[in-house]
Amino acid sequence: MRRPRSVSSRRTRTTARVLAVCLVAGLTSAATSVGAHAETHVRCDTASLNEAIAAANAAGGGTITLASRCVYNFTTPFSGEDATPAITVRLNFVGNGAVLRRDPSSTARFRLLDVGVGGTATLSRVTVENGNVTGDGGGILVQSGGTLNAKSVTVRNNTAGGDGGGIDDQGTLRLTDSRIRDNTAGGFGGGLAIQPRETTTAGGTATVEGSTLYGNTADSFAGGGLFNDGGTVTVSNSSVTGNRVNAGDGAGLWNDSQMTVNDSTIADNVARDHGGGATNADGGRLTFNGSTVRNNSAGVQAGGIYNVNSGSILVLNVSRVTRNKAGGAPGGVFNGAGSTVVNKQSVIRENTPTNCSPSPVPGCAN
Template sequence: MRHPRPAPARTRSTARSLAVCLVAGLTSVAGTAVAHADTHVRCGTAALNAAIVKANAAGKGTIVLARHCVYDFKTPYTGQDATPAITVPITFVGNGAVLRRDPGSAAHFRLLDVAVGGTAVLRDLTVEKGDVTGDGGGILVQRGGTLRAKSVTVKDNTAAGDGGGIDDRGTVELKASRLAGNTAALFGGGLAVESGGTAAVTGTKIYDNGARSFFGGGVLNDGSVTIEDSSVTHNHVDAGDGGGLWNDSQMTVNGSTIADNAARDHGGGVTNAGGGKATFNGSTIKNNSAGRQAGGVYNVNPGSTLVLNLSRVTRNTAGGPPGGVFNGPGSTVVNKHSVIKDNIPTNCSPSVVPGCVG
């Protein structure tokens, strides 16, 4: 609370009066500092949960985790959440700490749940080994919730539904982070952005994630996604399309690399479907593979638009032609000075793709 500065005295005050005012003022300021002090949490899950409860009740908070501590959760706090749902703005200063579902636990739960009205700001923290029967193996961001993460690793989490690492129904910002080794039984091994959700991914590595069936080994987007200065590599779909990226809404990829991803069926690197618009600016799609068609990019369904701007689609492979870019009936490819070459068995044929030969 900010305290107003007292008005100048109209008459001369005694020294004693000044001293009393000074002490009162210092006490007031000190009280304010204590009210907004950070909460330092010792290395224990009960202490962390208590700190989240306290911050929720206070309307906001900053929680400083014990340096390099592994907060090992053996049971959920409630439902399928290891920690209390975040309902207010809370900053977590990670100090290299780990939030982990104990590998020996038989219970199914995620590590963090950001609920409506909540904002989780994560710094220098790892979230790992969550396992849920629904969506969001590591972190669930509900509609109306916000996740802002920097220098954060989300790894080795599993969801029986969507979003092995993160399921996003609200707003997600990832900077200088990693999504690695996460698995979804359905959609979005690393990150699933659901309808109405938005995500901005910058300077982040998305790798070794998988979807066991359907779409988006690395990222699935049903909402709005921007990926910039990032890499999407070595992700896979075991039975479906879009080994690296799958989009049916709005996706923009700037200055990024989509490489060494695999899909059993179509779109080893990228699938753009369902009337979606996917734009690649100054990006590279290379060395991806598909079991059937389009090791590079699979652009299908009426109304779908793929824009390749100053980008490269090279050295991708598929079980049948084309190995590079497939453009289905009613869908559109806009090629702005991009290179499509050295794909196997063909670059684009039998599809018609502007600026592509063979």
């Protein structure tokens, strides 16, 4: 007599089929979800890179892996003054040593990257070079509401007719183990400008860690290396060296808001007028912690630091201001009427023609 199937056996097979269907459905759903933010490998071609950025914007984010050591050589802008689509989502670039470059023979003027409102761009191991714009941000523009996280990035040989020869930051910038070098601004901030948009009063924020700002030039007024207008800036374990201002103040640093410099070196910068190493003005607060300001020069006063205008506060905390020179006294630290210097165990010496005199600076002997 045939033995009937057990109910438990039928249930087991039915359950297995249901689980299999659910598993396939789940995998399909997961693949769709991952695909929306998938990693895209881009061949060594500018059109392919622009397509990948546009697709990531449409998908709501993603990761773009650049071809190893490729030079993405742009000859024309994608739109306006941008070589690539403005980034409006969370987008990660794996650089692999690639270069984003405006072709040296191009007559068009454009920057390489634009981080738009709501965008967060993360860059690693990328070089951005030879951008040239009539406005701000010769290499990279970070708009208000945008964020740029850059690690092991080089921004070099870019030019802005306005501000921020290398990078113009109106949003949030985190710069780590990077190099901003040999950039030029017709206005402020040869290497890096942190400033507000014209429609707002608040400036951007920037954190610079383990990085170098070298050989940058501001042609007009302020901030050869770094210019901070209304923003909040922290510079740590970094060097600001060999920068110039051709017609104004603050060859290394210029600040009118909040800037803190930790364990860093400001050296060999040249200002035509004041503040070869740094200028703190218009009610700003500039703090040096464990830092060195040395071998800077200014044509008029304060080869080291120029602290000027009512309400401006300069804090020197266990720092050194040495061997700076200026065309007129003082060569070290100038403290203007209504401004304040707080000296906490810092050294101001060997500056030419004087360390601080005739301006009053506590703890400074001439």
